[in-house]
Amino acid sequence: MKQRALLFLFVILIGLTASYLLLRDGKAPQLAFYPANGSVSANNPPTLTLTDTGTGLQNLVVTVSQEGKATELIDTTFPDGTTRHTVALPLAKLGLKDGPLVIDIATKDNALLANRTKQKLTVALDNRPPTISVLTTAHNMNQGGSGLVMFRVSEKVQRSGVQVGDRFFPAFPQQGEVFACLFAFPYDVKAGDFLPRLVAVDLAGNERISGINFHTRLKPLKSDRITISQGFLNEKMPDFQHFFPDTRDPLQLFLRVNGELRAANVAKLKEFAAKTAGKPLWQGAFLRLPNAAPKAGFNDQRDYYFNDKKIDHQTHLGQDLASLAASPVPAANSGTVVFADELGIYGQCVIIDHGLGLQSLYSHLSSINVAVGASVTKGQIIGRTGTTGMAGGDHLHFGILLNGIEVDPLEWLDQHWITDNFTDKRNSAMTTAK
Numbered sequence: 266m267k268q269r270a271l272l273f274l275f276v277i278l279i280g281l282t283a284s285y286l287l288l289r290d291g292k293a294p295q296l297a298f299y300p301a302n303g304s305v306s307a308n309n310p311p312t313l314t315l316t317d318t319g320t321g322l323q324n325l326v327v328t329v330s331q332e333g334k335a336t337e338l339i340d341t342t343f344p345d346g347t348t349r350h351t352v353a354l355p356l357a358k359l360g361l362k363d364g365p366l367v368i369d370i371a372t373k374d375n376a377l378l379a380n381r382t383k384q385k386l387t388v389a390l391d392n393r394p395p396t397i398s399v400l401t402t403a404h405n406m407n408q409g410g411s412g413l414v415m416f417r418v419s420e421k422v423q424r425s426g427v428q429v430g431d432r433f434f435p436a437f438p439q440q441g442e443v444f445a446c447l448f449a450f451p452y453d454v455k456a457g458d459f460l461p462r463l464v465a466v467d468l469a470g471n472e473r474i475s476g477i478n479f480h481t482r483l484k485p486l487k488s489d490r491i492t493i494s495q496g497f498l499n500e501k502m503p504d505f506q507h508f509f510p511d512t513r514d515p516l517q518l519f520l521r522v523n524g525e526l527r528a529a530n531v532a533k534l535k536e537f538a539a540k541t542a543g544k545p546l547w548q549g550a551f552l553r554l555p556n557a558a559p560k561a562g563f564n565d566q567r568d569y570y571f572n573d574k575k576i577d578h579q580t581h582l583g584q585d586l587a588s589l590a591a592s593p594v595p596a597a598n599s600g601t602v603v604f605a606d607e608l609g610i611y612g613q614c615v616i617i618d619h620g621l622g623l624q625s626l627y628s629h630l631s632s633i634n635v636a637v638g639a640s641v642t643k644g645q646i647i648g649r650t651g652t653t654g655m656a657g658g659d660h661l662h663f664g665i666l667l668n669g670i671e672v673d674p675l676e677w678l679d680q681h682w683i684t685d686n687f688t689d690k691r692n693s694a695m696t697t698a699k
Contacts, residue, residue, distance in 0.1 A: 365387060406481050542620035
C-alpha cells in the first residue's frame, strides 16, 4: 500500500515537472528569412528557417498576398521533437507578377501556453535577369595574357564578372552601373576552349550570361631541360623536410616538393585574390628588376632530369631575373602589401595588391623590408634577391596574378600594351557611360 502511494506520488511529480517545463518555456520560435535584402524570384525561391530548442516547433502557416489577393502557401504541422526546420517557399506555383508582395508568417511551439511568432514581410518579386551592355569593343587576348572588359548592368547585382571555364574573374563597380573586370586567357586553356562569358546575378538571384567579342593570339612555347644534381638535392631538400617528414630519400622528397607542395602553394596564391581594392592603385607600366638578365620566362615547359633520366615536368609561371647577389628589389607599382612571409617553393615572398584583382609576386628573397598592410609606392625597395625556396641560384621570380592566377608579366611591363589594353579602354568606357 505504501509502495503504491509512493509510486502514485512519483508519477504526479513527473507530470507536474513536465507540465512546469512546458509552461515555463517562455521563448518563442526564432525565424530567419533568406535573402535578407528583400528581393526574391520564383526560380530562386526564398527560404525560411525556424528554430525552437525548447518544446520544439508545432506548426507553420505562410500566406502570400499581392494586390489584395491572399493565397495560403504553407500550412504544416511538425512531428514531435522538431527543433529546426528549413523550407523553400514555392512562389512559382502562385502565378505572381513582378512587383511587391507581402508574406505573412505564423508559427508556434509545443508549450501548453504556446509561444507564437508572427512576422509580415514586404518583398520585391523579380523574375527578370539584369541587362548587360558591353562598353568595350576590342578584346585582344594573348594566350596566358590579360584583358579588360567594361560593361554596364541595368540594376544592382550581387555578383558579376567573367567566367572562363571553371575560373571566375570578379568585376568591380567603378561609377554608377559601370563595372570593370580584368580577366585572363589562362596559360593552360587551349584556344578552342577559351570562351569568356560575362555573368551578372541580381539581388533576387536571376542570372544573365552574355558573350563578348574577342580575338586570341597564341604564343610558341619554350622548352627547358633542368638537370637536378645530387648536390642540389643535398643542399636544398633539408629546408623542405618538415613538409614531408615521412619522406627521407632526397629525390623522392624533391618530387613531392615540386609536385604536391607546388600545387598547395599555387592554391594559396588564390586566397590572396580576395584582398584586393575595387579601384586601380597603380599607374603606368610596371617596373622590372634593374640591370637583371632574364633566366626563365612565363609558361616555359620544364622537363626535370636526374642522372639523365626524366623525373618530372612542370610549367614555369613568372619571369626569373638575375642580377648581383642580394640586389634591392623595387615594388613594380604602387599598391598594398597582402603577404610578406615564407611560402614553400617561393621561399621568402612578397605579394602586392594593385586593385581590380591585379597583384604582383616577388619570390626567393633573402630579406623582406615591408609588412602586410603597408602601402608601397612604385620603385620602393621591398626586399633583396636571394636563394630561398626552390631557387637554384640568386635571382628574383617575378609574377603577375589576376584573381590568383599567374599571367604573362611582360604585358604589364609594357607601357604601350597598358595604354592600349587598359588605360584608353577604361577611360573611353567611363566617358561613354556618362
